[in-house]
Amino acid sequence: MKSKTFLTIVLSLISGVSVLAYMVIEFPGWDRLQDISTDIFVARCSETPDPDNVTHYGHRVDFQGLYYANVEIVSVLKSGTNWIATRVCPPKPGLAWIQTAYCPQQGEYYLIFANPETDYYTQRQATNYWDATESFRFVPLGAHFSTNSIAGHPLNVQMQTLFKASAFHLEKQIQREQAQKQRIESGIQPQSTQMPQPKQNERASTN
Amino acid sequence: MKTKLTTLLSVLLVFCAAAYVVVPFPGWDRLAMESEYIALVRCGNPTVLPPNAYRAGPNSDSDIQIIFTLKGTNDLDVCRLITDHDLYPGERYLVFGNLGKNILHAFEEYRITQVDHLFTTNLIAGKPLNEQIQIILERRLFDLNREAKLNEEELQRLNEALKNEHK
Numbered sequence: 082m083k084s085k086t087f088l089t090i091v092l093s094l095i096s097g098v099s100v101l102a103y104m105v106i107e108f109p110g111w112d113r114l115q116d117i118s119t120d121i122f123v124a125r126c127s128e129t130p131d132p133d134n135v136t137h138y139g140h141r142v143d144f145q146g147l148y149y150a151n152v153e154i155v156s157v158l159k160s161g162t163n164w165i166a167t168r169v170c171p172p173k174p175g176l177a178w179i180q181t182a183y184c185p186q187q188g189e190y191y192l193i194f195a196n197p198e199t200d201y202y203t204q205r206q207a208t209n210y211w212d213a214t215e216s217f218r219f220v221p222l223g224a225h226f227s228t229n230s231i232a233g234h235p236l237n238v239q240m241q242t243l244f245k246a247s248a249f250h251l252e253k254q255i256q257r258e259q260a261q262k263q264r265i266e267s268g269i270q271p272q273s274t275q276m277p278q279p280k281q282n283e284r285a286s287t288n
Numbered sequence: 289m290k291t292k293l294t295t296l297l298s299v300l301l302v303f304c305a306a307a308y309v310v311v312p313f314p315g316w317d318r319l320a321m322e323s324e325y326i327a328l329v330r331c332g333n334p335t336v337l338p339p340n341a342y343r344a345g346p347n348s349d350s351d352i353q354i355i356f357t358l359k360g361t362n363d364l365d366v367c368r369l370i371t372d373h374d375l376y377p378g379e380r381y382l383v384f385g386n387l388g389k390n391i392l393h394a395f396e397e398y399r400i401t402q403v404d405h406l407f408t409t410n411l412i413a414g415k416p417l418n419e420q421i422q423i424i425l426e427r428r429l430f431d432l433n434r435e436a437k438l439n440e441e442e443l444q445r446l447n448e449a450l451k452n453e454h455k
Contacts (some may be wrong), residue, residue: 128377262433268316
C-alpha cells in the first residue's frame with residue numbers, strides 16, 4: 082500500500098516536471114542557427130516583460146522562468162512565406178509576442194532567430210506568436226537602429242551588418258558596466274560581509 | 289562685423305541656455321551627503337512632451353514611482369526623473385538626486401544605479417543610510433559580475449561570426 086502511494090507521488094512529480102519542462106539546445110553556431118530558425122527578423126521591444134510573467138492573455142503566471150515579450154517586428158530577414166499548407170501567419174512588420182528566456186528591454190532593437198509557436202488547442206501556428214527560448218536567439222542591437230542599413234542586401238550581408246552593430250553596442254555596454262563596476266567597488270567596504278546576496282539560480286535581469 | 293558679433297552672441301546664448309553642469313564622480317560618501325534626495329524608484333514610461341517641444345540636455349526623462357525613500361521627503365509618490373543614464377520602463381533604480389517641482393534631477397550617469405527585480409525593500413528597512421547604500425551596491429556588483437560573464441560569451445559568439453566573414 083505504501084509503495085503504491087509512493088509510486089503515485091513519484092509519477093505525479095514526474096508528470097508535473099514534464100509539463101513544466103522545455104527543451105534548450107546548446108549554441109549550434111550561427112550558420113546552423115540560421116538553418117534551424119524558420120523566421121529571422123529584427124524587432125523592437127515594445128514593453129519590458131513583466132517579471133511576474135503575466136502573459137498577453139493577462140491571467141497566466143508561468144513557472145518555467147520564461148518571459149512573454151511584446152515586440153514590434155520592423156524588418157523580416159528570413160521566413161517561409163509560401164508555406165500556406167502548414168503556416169497561417171508568417172512574420173510581418175507589426176506587433177508580435179515572443180516566448181523566451183531572455184529579458185528584452187523596452188525600446189531596444191533585437192535580431193531574433195525564432196520559430197513559430199503552435200497553439201496548444203488547434204495545433205496550428207498561433208497568430209503573431211513566436212518561440213525563441215534560448216537566450217542566444219536574441220542578439221541586442223541597441224536603441225538606435227535603422228532598417229536602411231540592411232535594406233536590399235543578401236541575407237549573409239545583412240547578418241554581418243547586424244552582428245557588427247551588435248558587437249559595437251556590446252563593447253560600449255561592457256565599457257560602461259566596467260566603469261560602473263569600478264565605481265561600485267570603490268564604495269564597498271570590505272568589512273561589510275553580512276549583506277544579503279541574490280542566489281545564483283535567480284533569474285538574470287539583463288539590460 | 290556687427291552681424292558676426294550678433295551671431296556669435298546668439299550662438300553663445302543658446303549654448304548657455306542648453307548647457308548643464310556635469311560634476312565628476314566625487315565618491316559615494318560625498319555623493320550621499322550632497323544629494324538632497326536618495327530613493328529607490330521604479331521607472332515608468334518616458335515623459336510625453338507637448339507638441340513642438342524639444343528636449344535639450346540629458347538622455348532620459350521618464351515618469352517614476354518612488355518605492356522607498358532613503359533620504360529626503362517622504363510625501364512624494366510619482367514624479368519625473370531627468371538623467372543622462374539610459375532608463376528602461378519597469379526597471380528599478382537607486383537615485384541620488386536633487387528635487388525641484390516634482391522633478392528629480394540626477395544628470396550624471398553615476399547618480400543612477402540599477403537594482404534587480406528580485407530586490408525587496410525589507411532588506412534595507414530600518415538600517416542606517418550607509419548600510420542601505422552598501423546593500424544595494426553589493427547587489428548591483430553581483431549583477432554586474434554576472435552580466436559581464438554573459439556579455440563576454442555573447443561577444444565571443446559575435447566575434448566568431450565576424451571572423452567567419454573574413455575567411
